[in-house]
Amino acid sequence: MATGNSSTAETRRVLPVARALCWIGFGLGVSTVAMLGAAEMDTGPAVFARRAEQAFEQARDRFQANTNDVTAAWKLGQAALAWADFAKNNAQREEIARAGMAACRRALTLAPDSAAAHFYLGTNLGQLARARKLEALSLIKEIERQFEAARVLDEQFNQAGPDRCLGLLYLDAPGWPASLGSRHKAREHLERAVALSPGFPENRLSLMEAYVRWKDSRQLRLQAEAYEKGLNETRQRFTGEAWEFDWQDWNTRWNRLLDQLRRLRK
Numbered sequence: 001m002a003t004g005n006s007s008t009a010e011t012r013r014v015l016p017v018a019r020a021l022c023w024i025g026f027g028l029g030v031s032t033v034a035m036l037g038a039a040e041m042d043t044g045p046a047v048f049a050r051r052a053e054q055a056f057e058q059a060r061d062r063f064q065a066n067t068n069d070v071t072a073a074w075k076l077g078q079a080a081l082a083w084a085d086f087a088k089n090n091a092q093r094e095e096i097a098r099a100g101m102a103a104c105r106r107a108l109t110l111a112p113d114s115a116a117a118h119f120y121l122g123t124n125l126g127q128l129a130r131a132r133k134l135e136a137l138s139l140i141k142e143i144e145r146q147f148e149a150a151r152v153l154d155e156q157f158n159q160a161g162p163d164r165c166l167g168l169l170y171l172d173a174p175g176w177p178a179s180l181g182s183r184h185k186a187r188e189h190l191e192r193a194v195a196l197s198p199g200f201p202e203n204r205l206s207l208m209e210a211y212v213r214w215k216d217s218r219q220l221r222l223q224a225e226a227y228e229k230g231l232n233e234t235r236q237r238f239t240g241e242a243w244e245f246d247w248q249d250w251n252t253r254w255n256r257l258l259d260q261l262r263r264l265r266k
Helices: 045-065 070-083 088-111 116-132 135-155 157-172 183-196 201-214 215-229 230-239 241-265
Strands: none
Touching: 045 070, 045 088, 070 088, 070 116, 088 157, 116 135, 116 157, 135 157, 157 183, 157 201, 183 201, 201 215, 201 241, 215 230, 215 241
16 A cells, blocks of 8 residues: 555544544544445444454464565554454453554564554554553654654655644644643644645544634634535545445534534624
């Protein structure tokens, strides 16, 4: 995956990287739809959990068959990220995350310039932080380093995923001196993600949600106008079963933002 054009299924679970760090329960962006398909979406989370586990097991088997395969290694990290989101408890989430981290570290031993390996190492570190809340703060700097490395290597990966995740990390983390939270850095990276991949809903929605938190009504209106203007084209671009789950999430968040805008107009 040179450019990382996977579904948000994969994107949303990336958010959990920052938010799952225990401040808001991270729901960053990667649904399992990309790997599992959305055809059975209406049958409930149990189906997705089972499919996520199966995808993880298949990825693990492929990696174990050839531990020198860089792509197989980071794809195990990708699958671990998806399955960890369905973990029944923190012990299981940690076990899955550590498997993903180990695979990504192996990929980086073989190919230090793999943006995908850095990216999924960062997201699995986020899942580990989610599982071990008391240690979350100690993991943040490493998560930041991995996303920054991915950004330098391929800023377009996963629809500008490195900048999006860095922005959410700075947005959600506690500020100095407790941690690295920074409104300035959050804004810089979230705006950069929109500049790099303006047609990807997760980027602009995340930025608009940040503007709501910052009470920046002017920028919120401008971004909302741009989002609405391109919405029909965006729906045509990200279409099909692989995106159904994502559109449920995006539509819910967009409607919430529209409510915010209506209140601002009163």
